[in-house]
Amino acid sequence: MNRDVMIDLQQVSKFYRGQKAPVVENMSMTIQQGEIIVLVGPSGCGKTTTMKMINRLIEPSSGRILIDGTDVTALDGNDLRRQIGYVIQQVGLFPHMSVATNVGLVPKMLGWDRKRIEARADELLHLVGLDPAIYRNRLPRQLSGGQQQRVGVARALAADPPVMLMDEPFGATDPMTRDRLQNEFLRLQEQLRKTIVFVTHDFDEAIKMGTRIAVLGERSKIRQFDTPENLLASPADSTVAQFIGRGARLKQLDLRRVDAIRWEDVPLIRLDKSNGAKRQLDQAEGSAALTVDADNRPLHWVSSHDLTSRPGVLDDAGQAVTTVEPEATLRDALDAMLASRDGAAVVVDEQGRYAGTVTLDGLMQVIHHTPEDEPGSGVPDQRSGVATAAELTPEQR
Numbered sequence: 001m002n003r004d005v006m007i008d009l010q011q012v013s014k015f016y017r018g019q020k021a022p023v024v025e026n027m028s029m030t031i032q033q034g035e036i037i038v039l040v041g042p043s044g045c046g047k048t049t050t051m052k053m054i055n056r057l058i059e060p061s062s063g064r065i066l067i068d069g070t071d072v073t074a075l076d077g078n079d080l081r082r083q084i085g086y087v088i089q090q091v092g093l094f095p096h097m098s099v100a101t102n103v104g105l106v107p108k109m110l111g112w113d114r115k116r117i118e119a120r121a122d123e124l125l126h127l128v129g130l131d132p133a134i135y136r137n138r139l140p141r142q143l144s145g146g147q148q149q150r151v152g153v154a155r156a157l158a159a160d161p162p163v164m165l166m167d168e169p170f171g172a173t174d175p176m177t178r179d180r181l182q183n184e185f186l187r188l189q190e191q192l193r194k195t196i197v198f199v200t201h202d203f204d205e206a207i208k209m210g211t212r213i214a215v216l217g218e219r220s221k222i223r224q225f226d227t228p229e230n231l232l233a234s235p236a237d238s239t240v241a242q243f244i245g246r247g248a249r250l251k252q253l254d255l256r257r258v259d260a261i262r263w264e265d266v267p268l269i270r271l272d273k274s275n276g277a278k279r280q281l282d283q284a285e286g287s288a289a290l291t292v293d294a295d296n297r298p299l300h301w302v303s304s305h306d307l308t309s310r311p312g313v314l315d316d317a318g319q320a321v322t323t324v325e326p327e328a329t330l331r332d333a334l335d336a337m338l339a340s341r342d343g344a345a346v347v348v349d350e351q352g353r354y355a356g357t358v359t360l361d362g363l364m365q366v367i368h369h370t371p372e373d374e375p376g377s378g379v380p381d382q383r384s385g386v387a388t389a390a391e392l393t394p395e396q397r
Ligand SMILES: Nc1ncnc2c1ncn2[C@@H]1O[C@H](COP(=O)(O)OP(=O)(O)OP(=O)(O)O)[C@@H](O)[C@H]1O
Pocket: 016, 017, 023, 041, 042, 043, 044, 045, 046, 047, 048, 049, 050
């Protein structure tokens, strides 16, 4: 078996007693170490059943489930569950136990000594953003919903399990808290690199959290299993497309960054050396230019008209520039473009110096992306026919 495979579902089915049809039928799925796999699909399609078969809270009727190469049916169910973190929407904290005791439950079952359990609970509370000095002795009801969820995550991580199962872990929280918990968890995951199976009803959550997303149909039949990017760009069929819902194109923009698409170049006019700028702009057939300061920081968009009507007085001519950094998402870039009359967002480096522009045309190409369009990262495009900053002689800049 591939060494990086952490969870391997092989032809797994589940029949509940007394039911003729399986709720999960011949499900096969290979999950690599460190992936977050999100299961989405209509209510009742078997997401939770699939997930609970991995830690054998539900016994599979047939098929095999391997975790790190070991068939889970060969293990004692309780031992297995201690090796798999489990986070659920209802959190499931014991109400009469302190936060620290809740977090330390699995280590206690594993026979750790008291000092080690306490140290681990403090470490984990800290990790999930709760100050142990404040929270360790509180009861769950003395916490907000979001804080309870954090304790749930801390508890699931207590014995440092390689695999985590998360069933709508942030489902019960309000949108802002949910967003924060998602971001915190993604940051945590960058350090921890757990292998995670994650169930959600929220497709936006799926594309945000998932390394890959499995869109399931009836009986957990996999309709499509792919990265968020590919799923949004090319849904396998109309059911998947329907599931993705409206706004797939916009959602794609959340997944890509400014530095992953082609930038275009525009003429730059250094305010202290603006002679010759008009001729450059005329050659560019009415395109706009950017005024920049002596350090190449963008100031304003100027048009031929600005240059003609106020020659030599460019300091405050033209329209304000909206800038984005290369790490911004394309949705941020779109936002910046919409705020700019020229329909372009200016890309600046860390020091705020001009690096290129992203235009609506460029975004449209991403949205209607085909593989051969795959751009070179951040390479200015010369196709516009507009002289680039590099082409302007020092006098012209
Ligand atoms: N213990 C059980 N006994 C009999 N049927 C069950 C049992 N648990 C679940 N089911 C049925 O199995 C099917 C799959 O349920 P499951 O909870 O796995 O779906 P789900 O996709 O997670 O649903 P939801 O999105 O609504 O949470 C449903 O039709 C459900 O009614």
